[in-house]
Amino acid sequence: MRQSYLKNVVTLDLDPEKCIGCGRCQEVCPHDVFALESGRAELRDRDACMECGACARNCPTEAVTVRAGVGCAYAIAIGLLRGTEPTCGE
């Protein structure tokens, strides 16, 4: 069963001008967010993005950008308390 989270919140962005159509984003995405249409990447299902950052990290031309992080309330709370980025424990 496909599970979906909140709509219209993710920071994922794709600049079609910079895309060279290498397909890495599609290869690494665990939620099938990207599609390759006539040699260019496209955002097929933006709301399915979990902001893991795999696509942006592996994009050789920085066409894909996203503020990557963990979607974890506990980590966010710890980050707030310590005044740091969200961090899981320790």
Added chain:
Amino acid sequence: MKKNDWIVGEVAVSGRGFPQVSTRLNRADILGSLKARSGSSRMSYTVEPGLYAVGRPTPDSPVLVSANYKMSFDRLRKTLSGLDLWILVIDTKGINVWCAAGKGTFGTDELVARIAQVGLGDVVKGRSLILPQLGAPGVAAHEVLRRSGFEVVYGPVRAVDIPEFLRAGRKATPAMRAVRFGLWDRLILTPIELAGILKPALVLLGLLFVITWIRGGPAPFLVLLGRAGASFVPFLGAILAGVFFTPLLLPIIPGRAFAWKGWLLGMAWTLLYLALAARWQDWRTVLLYLLLLPPIASFLAMNFTGATTFTSLSGVVKEMKIALPVQVISAGLGILVLILTLGKAL
């Protein structure tokens, strides 16, 4: 280094010996997994980083890359029976691939350094590595190629698909690329959630013991304990609604935000308890539980976002900004009712 019984031999290539690992898990491996799942040894369950052999690999065999969390490593090797290949274990401080990639310890720097440290270029002829797809948030494939000369191919999400992936000429099907989060995946995570709530739950039980003691006056210890236990039941239900039933029923609970889903189940439990056990007899009790129980379930359910495979940082931040103040205010009012009624609302 202590002797590991999952090392069953040695494979020699160009004058060097590499430990050969078993593709079957023994009783110690399975017990270790159970312990890590329950939270007792989770942070020290590691494998020494380095190059390992599966079967009888040659310089032409494929190279898989893995984290040095023992459970990840075990899940990988048990799927590889009958294959001949190398496993490069990189140092992720005992953290699994996905979480380590998020932190950057399963990352470009460590991978490039580990390739050099084991002298991988002298062991194998090929210049490509198969990485678990879930390592991709930490590894920039084009950087690895530039800095080490090794090309990165992202394999399937699940280790169990690796033999099929290799047979298909290193091609992953869409199903191999997708992360799933089925009933079993959610269920296997609940013990660690329950273990995490154990201490606060015991503190609460102690608090209820003191309140019932003050309110009811001196009584034999067992009687007091029985009363405290009885007044703990509504709270226990709220806790289970948050850490067990919300994860279990996640896809069928209406709504999207986890805090909302948890609140719904918490409210359902509260109404059930008020109707069946408290029978709506005391308005103070009704008010107390309606205010205090649902936010407990809501808060705990919200914490489950970190265990799922599909929640985004932006989404969780958004839901917390709304849910957290509501939870605090609701629970605060509940505690106020408890204080103003001098504990009689319990």
